[in-house]
Structure formats: structure tokens, C-alpha cells
Amino acid sequence: MGEITVIGGGFAGVEAAWAAAQRGVKVTLVEMRPERTTAVHKTGDLAELVCSNSFKSNLLTNASGVLKEEMRLLGSLILPIAARNSVPAGEALAVDREPFARDITTAIEACKLITVERREVTELPADRPLIIATGPLTATDLANDIARLTGTESLSFFDAVAPTVLADSLDMSRVFRASRRGRGNDLVQSGPEDESPGCTTPPQENADYLNCPFEKDEYLAFWQALCEAEKAPVHGEEDNQAKMVFFEMCVPVEELARRGPRTLAFGPMKPIGLEDPRTGRRPYAVVQLRQENREGTLWGLVGFQTRLKWGEQRRVLRMIPGLQNAEFVRYGVIHRNTYINSPKVLLPGCELRKVPGVFMAGQITGVEGYLESAAIGIIAGLNAARMVNGKEAVVPPTNTVLGSLCRYLVDTDPHHFSPMNSNWGIVPELPTTIKDKREKARLKSERALREITEWRTQLQD
Numbered sequence: 323m324g325e326i327t328v329i330g331g332g333f334a335g336v337e338a339a340w341a342a343a344q345r346g347v348k349v350t351l352v353e354m355r356p357e358r359t360t361a362v363h364k365t366g367d368l369a370e371l372v373c374s375n376s377f378k379s380n381l382l383t384n385a386s387g388v389l390k391e392e393m394r395l396l397g398s399l400i401l402p403i404a405a406r407n408s409v410p411a412g413e414a415l416a417v418d419r420e421p422f423a424r425d426i427t428t429a430i431e432a433c434k435l436i437t438v439e440r441r442e443v444t445e446l447p448a449d450r451p452l453i454i455a456t457g458p459l460t461a462t463d464l465a466n467d468i469a470r471l472t473g474t475e476s477l478s479f480f481d482a483v484a485p486t487v488l489a490d491s492l493d494m495s496r497v498f499r500a501s502r503r504g505r506g507n508d509l510v511q512s513g514p515e516d517e518s519p520g521c522t523t524p525p526q527e528n529a530d531y532l533n534c535p536f537e538k539d540e541y542l543a544f545w546q547a548l549c550e551a552e553k554a555p556v557h558g559e560e561d562n563q564a565k566m567v568f569f570e571m572c573v574p575v576e577e578l579a580r581r582g583p584r585t586l587a588f589g590p591m592k593p594i595g596l597e598d599p600r601t602g603r604r605p606y607a608v609v610q611l612r613q614e615n616r617e618g619t620l621w622g623l624v625g626f627q628t629r630l631k632w633g634e635q636r637r638v639l640r641m642i643p644g645l646q647n648a649e650f651v652r653y654g655v656i657h658r659n660t661y662i663n664s665p666k667v668l669l670p671g672c673e674l675r676k677v678p679g680v681f682m683a684g685q686i687t688g689v690e691g692y693l694e695s696a697a698i699g700i701i702a703g704l705n706a707a708r709m710v711n712g713k714e715a716v717v718p719p720t721n722t723v724l725g726s727l728c729r730y731l732v733d734t735d736p737h738h739f740s741p742m743n744s745n746w747g748i749v750p751e752l753p754t755t756i757k758d759k760r761e762k763a764r765l766k767s768e769r770a771l772r773e774i775t776e777w778r779t780q781l782q783d
């Protein structure tokens with residue numbers, strides 16, 4: 323009988339090992355802790371929560387709540403154990419972290435088909451199927467070896483992400499569609515020499531960007547708020563790493579703002595080559611939004627990588643004209659994060675395109691969060707087990723939250739790929755337009771749960 327090797331005993335690794343073992347396949351799960359630890363883990367337990375103790379909403383009108391239900395239907399290990407160790411958290415599922423991780427460890431160690439080895443993997447073994455689930459803080463030697471498989475250009479070590487908003491939360495009476503005339507877009511962090519005063523342009527056909535235009539007083543109030551907003555706290559080591567990112571990749575928007583009142587207007591908020599069709603003038607400054615998924619439901623703020631606290635991001639960025647009611651599906655971050663460019667290198671069933679039998683799982687695929695990582699672990703474990711059993715790889719239907727996450731990983735433009743969590747914006751729209759947001763979420767949720775239930779029946783594992 324074939325066996326599977328899983329490297330990494332975090333959220334994805336334990337779910338992958340469990341999913342395979344539930345299908346009768348033997349698994350060796352290799353975890354480096356406690357022999358070697360990461361900058362944020364504190365114990366040798368499997369599936370340790372490194373920060374918040376929340377798995378987010380339980381509500382079935384929330385994409386995260388639906389993802390949980392889909393995972394339960396697919397035999398998740400962590401969710402029943404989370405329920406046993408839950409602590410009061412309103413509509414969210416939060417856990418008492420230590421007993422939770424201990425119970426996960428006990429369940430994995432007690433499973434007859436799973437052997438746990440405690441050692442650091444420094445080179446990828448030749449074992450197939452192999453599941454790599456080493457997470458955002460993958461140890462360096464192994465990360466370098468993974469880069470050998472994916473190509474160094476397809477493996478990132480840092481994440482510098484701008485916030486993403488839902489299209490239907492934008493005020494389109496303020497926002498206009500246009501691309502910069504005669505210039506590339508994304509003119510971020512260029513200097514005053516790029517300014518060419520007096521340039522006004524009519525909106526273009528094929529205009530790919532949404533533009534939020536500022537009057538001078540709006541811009542100055544926004545700049546002031548950005549300068550005064552509170553940054554998220556960081557650990558010493560992370561701070562040094564973040565400084566490297568600023569140097570190598572991009573400066574956070576709040577740092578740019580602190581350099582002076584005009585820096586943003588000459589940089590990421592440069593209005594050059596744009597004319598507001600409502601005024602017929604070039605705005606004083608502009609925030610551009612770039613489409614992030616094929617359906618056009620998600621839009622990212624161009625050049626707005628930030629380390630502000632999430633509440634502060636919501637407060638300050640809602641001062642942008644047109645974003646006053648914006649719903650943020652993800653906030654900006656700049657942190658250490660090892661992840662592959664999945665749209666370039668991954669097949670929908672989590673197997674590397676060019677390396678048959680090697681599966682990627684968890685945050686290293688470009689999903690974000692405990693829950694999402696665990697969910698991708700289930701798919702990798704399921705498909706590795708199917709390979710052992712001579713079956714084709716499968717992916718949940720696109721209308722499910724898990725299926726949408728899988729599709730986001732392989733279907734996004736690889737040039738603008740950035741990690742994603744579960745949200746309704748990645749789930750395809752309903753066939754008819756529903757204005758009421760709660761009703762829309764309810765219908766999407768019903769559809770997702772119906773389709774995952776049917777899919778599970780068809781799996782016949």
C-alpha cells in the first residue's frame with residue numbers, strides 16, 4: 323500500500339494527514355517543533371494558534387461560517403476539536419488555545435495510520451505523494467529547496483499587501499473608470515519629476531482602473547489622518563524584516579505620508595493622465611483601484627501597502643471619496659510570509675504542475691488564516707490519498723467557499739497574485755441580482771452547502 327509524507331504539522335498538515343488517513347492511507351507527518359521552532363510558535367503541539375484564538379464567524383451568512391460547515395461535511399479534524407474547546411466569543415468560534423492544540427496532537431498521535439516524526443526537513447525527500455505544509459514561516463533550508471521546484475521567482479518570503487474592497491460597496495457616483503492616458507498605471511512612488519502639470523484626458527475605452535478623485539481639502543484631511551493613524555505592533559525580528567521589505571519592495575503608504583503633505587500626491591495618488599468626467603478637470607489627487615478577480619467583485623487599492631491597525635485602516639481609508647461605505651475583504655499587511663505564486667505553479671487539486679506527486683497545502687499556497695489553511699490541507703490530503711488509490715484529483719464546486727478559494731489560487735493573474743482569505747467576493751455571483759446583502763449571502767450560503775453536500779456524495783472514497 324502507498325504512503326504519504328506530510329511536512330509540517332500546522333493547520334494544513336494535520337488536516338491533510340487526517341484526510342488521507344480517513345481514506346485508509348498511511349501517513350508520515352514530519353514536524354520540526356519542538357526540536358527547532360519558529361519566531362512565533364511557543365510549544366511543540368501540532369496546530370498551534372500563533373496569535374488570535376479565533377476561527378472567525380460561525381454565522382452561515384458569513385463566508386467564513388460557510389467554509390467551516392463545508393469543512394465539517396468533508397470530515398475536518400480541527401472543527402469538532404475546536405467546538406469541544408470553545409470559549410464564549412459571540413458569533414465567532416474561539417478556542418482555549420492550549421487544550422485545543424493538545425487535543426489535536428493527541429488525536430493525530432492516536433491515529434493508527436499516522437506516524438509523527440519530530441525533525442526539521444532541510445531538503446525535500448523523494449517520497450511521493452509528498453505534501454508540503456510548512457506554512458508562512460517555513461524554515462530557510464527547506465524554503466530554498468522549495469524554490470528549486472517552483473523557481474525562485476515563484477516563491478515569496480514577504481507579503482506587502484494593500485487592502486481589498488468589495489465592488490458592490492463602492493459609491494460609483496463618486497468613482498470613475500479610466501486608465502492613465504499615454505502612461506502605465508500603478509505609478510507608485512515616483513518622484514515629482516514625473517509630474518506634468520496641466521495634462522487632462524477624456525476617459526478611455528478599455529479603462530481598467532476605478533479612480534477615487536480628491537479635492538484639495540479632502541486630500542489634506544486624508545493625509546493628516548493617515549499620518550496620525552496607529553500602526554500595528556510588531557515583534558523586534560519582524561520589524562527588522564519589515565524594514566528590509568520597505569527597502570526591497572515598497573514603503574508603507576503611512577510612511578510615505580509622513581515624508582510630507584505632497585509626497586502621496588506625487589506618488590501613489592498622482593492624478594496625472596486622469597480627468598474626472600463629473601468636473602471635466604484633473605483631480606487634486608486620486609486613489610486607483612485595480613480589479614483583483616475575473617468577476618470584478620474584488621478591487622485592490624493600488625500602492626496602498628500598509629501596516630496600520632485594521633480598525634485604523636477601515637476608519638482612514640473610508641475617507642477616500644467613493645469608499646465611505648467600503649467593505650474590506652482583507653486589510654493591508656507587511657509581514658514575513660512564505661508563499662508560492664500558485665496561479666503559475668499549482669494545479670487546481672493542489673499538486674505542483676511540473677512535479678507530479680508533490681502537493682502544496684496551507685498558507686504556503688497563498689491562502690491566509692488558520693481556517694483557510696486547514697481547508698486547503700483537506701483538499702491536498704484528499705487528493706494525495708486519491709493518487710495512492712489510483713484516482714484523479716478533484717476540487718470542490720466553484721460555488722462553494724472552499725471551491726472558490728481553490729479556484730482563486732489557480733485562476734488569478736499571477737502578476738497581481740496576493741494571499742486571500744475566505745469572503746463572498748471570491749464566490750461567483752448568483753444568477754439573478756439580489757440587492758439585499760443579507761439575502762444575497764443567505765442564498766450564496768444555501769447554494770454552497772447544497773453543492774458541497776452533492777459533491778461529497780459523488781466522491782465515493
Ligand SMILES: Cc1cc2nc3c(=O)[nH]c(=O)nc-3n(C[C@H](O)[C@H](O)[C@H](O)COP(=O)(O)OP(=O)(O)OC[C@H]3O[C@@H](n4cnc5c(N)ncnc54)[C@H](O)[C@@H]3O)c2cc1C
Nearest residue numbers: 330332333334354373374443456457461684685691692695
Ligand atoms: C505572526 C503571525 C500572526 C498570525 N495571526 C493570525 C491570526 O490572528 N488569525 C489567523 O487566522 N491567522 C493568523 N496567522 C496566520 C496563521 O498562522 C496561518 O494562516 C496558519 O497557521 C497557516 O497554517 P499552515 O499549516 O499553513 O502553517 P503553520 O500553522 O505555520 O504550520 C506549519 C508547520 O510547519 C513546521 N515547519 C516549518 N518548516 C519546517 C521544516 N523545514 N521541517 C519540518 N517542519 C517545518 C512549523 O513548525 C509549523 O508547525 C498569523 C501568522 C503569523 C506569522
